[in-house]
Amino acid sequence: MTVFACTGCGAVLTVPVSRVAFPVQAHQQVGNGLLLGVLMEPGTYAVDPEPFGPPWLRWDEFGAVEAEAHGVYAPVFALSCGPRGAVVVAPGDVGGTVLIPGPAGGNCCGLDGQDGPNLACARCGRLVATRVDDCSLWQAVWLDPDAVHRVDGDASPQRTVGWDALRAERPGVEPVEPDGQWNPLWEAAVAVALARLLVLSTGARVTVPDGLVAETFRRTLDALLPPGPTARTLALAGPGLPAVTADIGLVPQHPQSGEDWAPSGSVDVVPLPWDVWAYLAFHHDRRPVPGAGAMPDDARRDDPPPPLPRRAFHPDVVVFLDTLARLPEVRQPWLREIYHRVSRGPYRFPF
Template identity: 55%
Template structure:
């Protein structure tokens, strides 16, 4: 276990936490409502990319700065904030106080645009950014320049192995009770879509009918040329063997960040484990033991749980997560993929987005 303390005065700033993989939706901005807490309590993740202000427009960055940023195509602006920012759940914060003059945001709360907005209660040093605005995942980002990690005794995180993945993470439903698509799904599919394009080498990708087609088919058809030859995209992972010749859609472990690598193919597209497990084992809403007996069908037993929620609109992957993922893949420098990147970036509402 780890706690984080102020680098200047050693005031403890967090509860004990264990490291996990950075969620794929960590930087997502989605909709105009509060969308929940990013990190599970008792965990933390580290972002290897620069985080927060100052931001510089693309044209103001030198070639050396662009190379160091890890992007391979133009973006609106580059962050020149620190790398290795640590993100935790707001409830795991200790020993801090808000800095009121640094709490600007879009409408509902601070979004971190002013830099660190939490100060250490021991010495007043700015040590973290509380994100609490609409459309942003609730989180506290510790500034790596203002904190230091301290090991503490405590039980290690019980990280499931691959065989336990489908039991420990049974999956997040794609539609929320409100009827809107889950932002986690929009981010996960957006990121996986970028990897799928990179693996396609510019050729058509086919998707089998069913849930996989519902979430990937329309986007792939819109972005890739519809001509032969084509390669199929198929689920693979623990308990789901890959088929030779396919592009394998495999889970990314939520704790370690490891990507399942099948032996049958080298072309792998990582997908958030909560989404992958749902696609592999969608909820069975049919007759099952342990429920109530229907009055007119006493020979059948039905579940007590609710029917699946129906979406209000057609599914759209998160455009910004798609672009942010694609611009960090070296393959985007290939002319055909750069053309797709430019088209999606320049035309906000076109195609699957």
């Protein structure tokens, strides 16, 4: 376990936490008024591999050459020039800090963190973190990597749950909220996977299996890729599933280590967060009316039944564009055309 302390005075600022994979939805922004929950599970932390926070530069101020040196390969509205390696934790895991209202940076319902650190060390006054809790953002505290340092406790290695045990411990997150809205985690996770799927498609059609995978992937893939013969096939692959024979496998990412599950054979992989992948893999569509005679194994009598979505699934377009802009393949003409088409009309079909 690890705690984080102020580099100025050494005051401990967090409870003991253990590292997990960086969440795909970390920088997601949803519609005004939709209250998102806490990003990180209690007792965990993750490290952002990308720059975080101000200063911000617009694309025309940055330039394509310098942007590529920072891992961005297509035009974006603005780029963060803040430090890499920001540590994100749950707000309830932070102590010994005080809120500084002046640079808090706010939106309609709370703090958005756009103005930089707004939490100071209560002992020495050093700015150490950014609290984010606006209604359109995931609630989190982002520790400034230049203002805090890690203090390792017990030297014993962190227990990593095996793939087989994960199925019992983490059965997955349902795609639809009780009010009929699609789960924002699903919208972000599918958006990231779609960007990587496009790269592996090489611009040709992809066959998508029926069921919830089709409901979340097929419509967008068919809309973005040009008509023509199918060149590649997609299937779920991972622990507990039969060996995959498709060209591309949707595989789970380990929630602790961030490791992608590796199938046997020459299969290209597209990772999904474990909680999304597990639901896709092991929760099959309900048969609404059991057949005559004995109840089939796949018939479920839930009371109340799981909620139905209010609308068709739409991947998060901002997360999709942000992911695609950071893939070097977006410089290929056919993929750059898709990027520009979606950028010009980000909320048109199928987003």
